Amino acid sequence: MDRDNLFGLFKESIQGQVEHHLKAEFGAQENLTFKFEIPPEPSLGHLALACFPFAKATKQAPPKIAQLLAQKIEPNRAWERVVASGPYLNFFLNPKELASLVFPQVLKPDYGCSSLGKGQKVMLEYSSPNTNKPLHLGHGRNNLLGMALSRLLETAGYQVIKANLVNDRGIHICKSMLAYQERWVYAELPLPPTPQSTGKKGDKLVGDFYVAYDKKSKEDPTVADQAAQLLRDWELGKPEVLALWRQMNDWVLKGFEVxxxxLGCEFDRFYFESKTYQSGREIVLKAFGQGLCGKEDNGAISVELDDPNQPKKILLRGDGTSMYITQDLGTTVQKFQDYAPLDRCLFVVGNEQDQHFKTLFEVLGRFGYSFGLEHISYGMITLPEGKMKSREGTVVDLDDLLDELKGMAAEEILAREMFDPQTQGPQIEFTAEAIGQGALKFLILKSGAAKEITFNPKESLSFEGATGPYLQYTHARISSLLAKAATEPAVEPKLEIGADWNEGETGLLLALAKYYEVLLASVTDRNPGALCNYLFELCRSFNKYYYDTPVLKAETRTLVEARLGLCLAVQAVLAKGLRLLGIEPLTKM
RNA sequence: GCGCUUGUAGCUCAGCUGGAUAGAGCAGUGGACUUCGAAUCCAAAGGUCGCAGGUUCAAAUCCUGCCAGGCGCACCA
Structure with missing residues (x-):
């Protein structure tokens, strides 16, 4: 058990004692299962152990077991009281002892870091955009999930390689290229448009042509053939086609980079499909040579899947060319070679590809690769009117959304008059950006990845209640309190003080101790939402406490120092948690 | 049709490795700023946990069936 995991240590020590008594009293031999819970009300205790599971081993009624254990277990430094409450055995922590354990832990710079993934190297592939249109809110979900997960994995001790597999080739790119060649938009410009000449972000410019293509293709079905011809020319390596392709991809990627x-997204490695799209063929041919695949009448290579409901999967076309899954076979093997020894590869990809990844993993296993593979699936973001469609212009553009949020935040900031617009323009900018992003990131990360999100701009973009800005506000309030303490009465926060902690304070100390386990759960479940919920609850408890309890105006100086210490500890954990989510902990807003 | 997935308060969602009266936020109602930031706090109100069976001492949580939404079912990606 990790020494930093206070909750874990508490549980472990209780477990040991309970086991001992149950064996001594009832001769219980079997493996006893322990189910710890947080009692519904603090007045019942701080930690509860359900005694139902012991009934079989002891042949006693759960309330009886609880009573007996309550008598047998000696209170110690950590446990002030142990009481039976029906079938539960409830433990009351000694707040002073708790404080003396929690404070030094919480203020360590690496509090929350665990050794869960120590020595393990994982690749996390995320984002993976197409280079024919700008990023929209759906990509936003992917990017935010990916970044949050990479940071969570890192705090758990994993070495994380963040990879981006860019889909930079194929018919969709050729559509934009065709529209560009034919100038279906920006026809009025004397020269072919560039991001410079139009003042447009490169991805937006290319996106305009993609939309133009779609419009045109509805009027004139022959353009599809032209796009297909362009793709063939690309594959043949026609210089002028390649030049245009490079040019347009370059614009898009520069736009994405902005x-x-x-958003704070980083990558250690880019893979480009233009370089990998033919890979995997050798792997399939080799497997065929080993008798692991079948051959279709026209020469295509296929496999039967475990699930009899699934049709057989083609791995190589009759003409010998690669398919989507073929290249994924190839790139996955390549990833494990590039970063050998690589323990795991995670793919953050939307749930429309659930089946694809199931198949991919199955086939790799069939071919003898024992990779640790995991698809991190997430649901679509839809609008109240329905699905987002780039072609029909019903997308929420990510840049635009961030701008809009920033603007809304700026209005709120100005209304509060915390900054002087004349002299503090840059601070206002920075803060507005941080608040806007805080709202978006928390909104997207708080709900489970499997869930679809209906994004209603009017209702979703809020800065109140369970939102990012609420957490940022809590952090800012604590910051200004601590700043005030340092100047006005000039008090230092003191830790490990044996103050007479009240119920609210004990609750906060417990919450701080819980952070470690919350992170572990977030990592193992690949669920940043657990961290979001925890941080929100922490802030809720703090805000209530803060409202009820004077800190700087507490009765005694000792009490002022102790309470400041607690505020400092809450601030420290809150800031750490927010950074993991990619949200800026603000000191003023 | 088959597969995966979601269905909890008017709305958005926690809880779902079974356990003490099902929790938040938003909206609506009432209240708290001459006290450390009211982007806050408090109170009341709001629920057949999609429906029906089953397993269990105990089911929102596990199993089965049904209903509804989403996604997928190409020698597309």
Missing amino acids: TYQR
């Missing part, structure tokens, strides 16, 4: 930087 958005990535803005």
